[in-house]
Amino acid sequence: MKGFTxxxxxxLRLPQRDIDTDLIFPAQYLTLPFSANYADFxxxxxxxxxxxxxxxxxxNTPANSRPQILIALANFGCGSSREHxxxxxxxxxxxxxxxxxxxxxxxxxxxxxGLLLIELPEPQVNFLLTTDSPxxxxxxxxxxxxxxxxxxxxxxxxxxxxxxxxLLQGYDEFxxxxxxxPEIKAFKKQRERQLFYTTTQQTFIS
Amino acid sequence: xxxxxxxxxxxxxEHVVYxxxxxxxxxxxxxxxxxxxxxxPAFAELDxxxxxxxxxxxxxxxxxxSLPTSPRRHLTSDPLAGAQIVLLRRNxxxxxxxxxxxxxxxxxxxxxxxxxxxxxxxxxxIVCGDSHTSTHGAFGALAFGxxxxxxxxxxxxxxxxxxxxxxxxxEFQGDLPAGVFAKDLIMxxxxxxxxxxxxxxxxxxxGAILKNLSMEARMTICNMSIECGARAGLIAxxxxxxxxxxxxxxxxxxxxxxxxxxxWQSLSSDTDAIYDREITxxxxxxxxxxxxxxxxxxxxxxxxPLPDPDDLTSDQGEAAAAAMAHTGLLPGQxxxxxxxxxxxxxxxxxxxxxxxxxxxxxxxxxxxxxxxxMYVVPGSEMVKKQAEAEGLDQVFLSAGASWxxxxxxxxxAMNGDKVPAGRRAISSTNRNFRGRQGPQSITHxxxxxxxxxxxxxxxxxxxxEYFFDSQL
Numbered sequence: 001m002k003g004f005t006x007x008x009x010x011x012l013r014l015p016q017r018d019i020d021t022d023l024i025f026p027a028q029y030l031t032l033p034f035s036a037n038y039a040d041f042x043x044x045x046x047x048x049x050x051x052x053x054x055x056x057x058x059x060n061t062p063a064n065s066r067p068q069i070l071i072a073l074a075n076f077g078c079g080s081s082r083e084h085x086x087x088x089x090x091x092x093x094x095x096x097x098x099x100x101x102x103x104x105x106x107x108x109x110x111x112x113x114g115l116l117l118i119e120l121p122e123p124q125v126n127f128l129l130t131t132d133s134p135x136x137x138x139x140x141x142x143x144x145x146x147x148x149x150x151x152x153x154x155x156x157x158x159x160x161x162x163x164x165x166x167l168l169q170g171y172d173e174f175x176x177x178x179x180x181x182p183e184i185k186a187f188k189k190q191r192e193r194q195l196f197y198t199t200t201q202q203t204f205i206s
Numbered sequence: 207x208x209x210x211x212x213x214x215x216x217x218x219x220e221h222v223v224y225x226x227x228x229x230x231x232x233x234x235x236x237x238x239x240x241x242x243x244x245x246x247p248a249f250a251e252l253d254x255x256x257x258x259x260x261x262x263x264x265x266x267x268x269x270x271x272s273l274p275t276s277p278r279r280h281l282t283s284d285p286l287a288g289a290q291i292v293l294l295r296r297n298x299x300x301x302x303x304x305x306x307x308x309x310x311x312x313x314x315x316x317x318x319x320x321x322x323x324x325x326x327x328x329x330x331x332i333v334c335g336d337s338h339t340s341t342h343g344a345f346g347a348l349a350f351g352x353x354x355x356x357x358x359x360x361x362x363x364x365x366x367x368x369x370x371x372x373x374x375x376x377e378f379q380g381d382l383p384a385g386v387f388a389k390d391l392i393m394x395x396x397x398x399x400x401x402x403x404x405x406x407x408x409x410x411x412x413g414a415i416l417k418n419l420s421m422e423a424r425m426t427i428c429n430m431s432i433e434c435g436a437r438a439g440l441i442a443x444x445x446x447x448x449x450x451x452x453x454x455x456x457x458x459x460x461x462x463x464x465x466x467x468x469x470w471q472s473l474s475s476d477t478d479a480i481y482d483r484e485i486t487x488x489x490x491x492x493x494x495x496x497x498x499x500x501x502x503x504x505x506x507x508x509x510x511p512l513p514d515p516d517d518l519t520s521d522q523g524e525a526a527a528a529a530m531a532h533t534g535l536l537p538g539q540x541x542x543x544x545x546x547x548x549x550x551x552x553x554x555x556x557x558x559x560x561x562x563x564x565x566x567x568x569x570x571x572x573x574x575x576x577x578x579x580m581y582v583v584p585g586s587e588m589v590k591k592q593a594e595a596e597g598l599d600q601v602f603l604s605a606g607a608s609w610x611x612x613x614x615x616x617x618x619a620m621n622g623d624k625v626p627a628g629r630r631a632i633s634s635t636n637r638n639f640r641g642r643q644g645p646q647s648i649t650h651x652x653x654x655x656x657x658x659x660x661x662x663x664x665x666x667x668x669x670x671e672y673f674f675d676s677q678l
Contacts, residue, residue, distance in 0.1 A: 031286035034247035075402030083353035
């Protein structure tokens with residue numbers, strides 16, 4: 001997972017609440033292999049149906065020059081647990097999303113993939129969404145200092161210590177779990193007593 | 207100060223392998239359910255790291271999402287879907303995970319087969335790469351959806367890294383009126399608190415009504431927990447739960463039954479349990495619920511006038527106006543009477559035998575309204591067989607509906623079953639997101655009874671008239 005310290009970018013604005021993962025990554029694309037690049041399928045239906053959808057302004061922008069920040073309203077990422085939604089955003093070029101709130105499973109998936117989610121109070125998000133000269137001003141997102149600088153404003157934000165460690169150091173949750181494997185195996189041996197069936201004869205490799 | 211624990215606290219505490227301050231807990235998983243759409247990248251990661259599947263005896267797999275429901279479903283015309291199906295067969299065989307494949311007699315939607323096989327038991331932590339895993343909470347299990355990376359974590363370590371959620375107690379007061387069902391109850395809750403109302407929380411559902419609801423009705427309620435933002439929602443087990451778990455394929459063996467019951471009976475909230483939040487919902491005045499917008503929170507009683515976006519707070523108002531523009535409805539109009547083109551009965555929410563029975567009771571001897579198409583998709587091979595034994599399939603076929611094979615079908619338009627562009631469907635599913643059932647289609651979610659009544663009328667219709675007659 002790619003590490004992350006600071007990022008400077010303009011932002012795309014989607015002043016909509018309850019943006020669900022069917023919008024972000026329609027189900028019809030869930031048969032695509034996970035190794036594919038999902039950038040073309042990000043918000044595919046909205047992009048097709050609405051010529052002025054914000055992401056359409058960057059059809060011809062090379063992937064590494066696109067806006068890396070997205071600003072949206074409450075409950076972003078609700079609905080299906082599909083991690084494809086996070087991957088599509090990252091493949092397109094988004095690294096940071098700012099919103100008043102995010103759906104729980106989307107938050108988990110984002111953390112696993114290095115997509116930084118920043119929750120800010122609604123008035124601050126509204127300010128960032130509606131302030132003058134929206135498109136051309138850059139944001140500086142500093143994960144180490146936990147602050148966003150936008151024009152003359154410095155906006156603090158909070159990230160959980162564990163998440164910050166993972167993002168700053170590119171630290172992998174998988175490795176954290178594997179590091180505790182001896183404790184896990186001991187626990188599982190005990191837990192077997194409270195479970196009353198097995199689905200196959202083969203029990204775990206101990 | 208020692209304080210009472212909720213059932214959520216008890217199950218969580220019992221499953222923490224390791225936890226350190228400011229870090230998520232390492233939570234042990236007791237059952238992992240796999241299907242063909244979300245398992246591939248997880249298996250690939252296992253291979254990439256050269257790790258074995260740690261607990262194949264604590265996992266099962268089935269086919270449901272991208273599988274066709276047509277009579278010749280073993281021949282999908284979509285090569286990518288076909289590849290996913292082949293891949294799951296190969297992966298599950300390689301790692302020793304049992305696969306309930308086509309014509310095993312046990313294949314079906316993953317959240318339908320888990321309970322009916324007796325895999326879902328009280329006190330378990332159950333995960334799957336699907337947000338409606340919350341369904342299994344009906345048995346007093348802590349069950350939630352996870353993403354692809356997390357699936358890989360569970361495959362390799364049998365554990366998840368996850369922060370302890372907050373707890374929300376939802377207390378139902380009163381009784382459901384005739385013709386109003388579990389689906390309407392949970393939709394009323396979601397309408398009351400909104401699509402993100404329970405974000406960060408796990409719900410415990412309480413209330414005297416629950417004792418009188420069947421396990422399938424409880425599953426409908428828990429299934430839709432995620433639609434108000436709760437990753438999991440559960441109902442403490444009781445005698446109905448224990449009775450349901452008798453004689454199923456994975457039910458405890460006779461010699462284990464007393465021990466299992468003693469453990470299961472301990473799974474209830476202490477009387478002095480403290481929750482982070484509490485809500486009550488009164489049931490006596492509820493009507494059949496139908497969605498009008500583009501998320502499940504945008505739902506209303508079938509005879510009620512749609513809200514005026516101008517009366518709502520600014521972002522809710524804008525969302526409502528945009529949703530009504532998509533669904534082609536007007537403020538102040540009721541949903542009853544809106545013409546429909548398609549009806550869909552099925553899904554992990556309402557694709558079980560009781561759902562089919564209620565719809566069949568309404569539709570017996572009657573015909574679909576002219577021009578209306580209907581798919582009836584039993585949730586599993588077991589449900590299909592039972593329905594056919596009871597002659598329910600004949601009721602649907604005689605009415606002009608299509609009787610299909612088990613799978614997720616038209617819920618999410620990824621397996622060949624879609625609502626065509628511009629068409630309006632009423633569905634017993636869980637989501638009415640924009641384009642969910644097909645690009646530019648319109649979805650109204652509702653109970654099976656409401657779907658059946660509407661299919662016969664050709665317009666959104668209350669099923670209540672069928673229930674004032676005590677014959678039903």
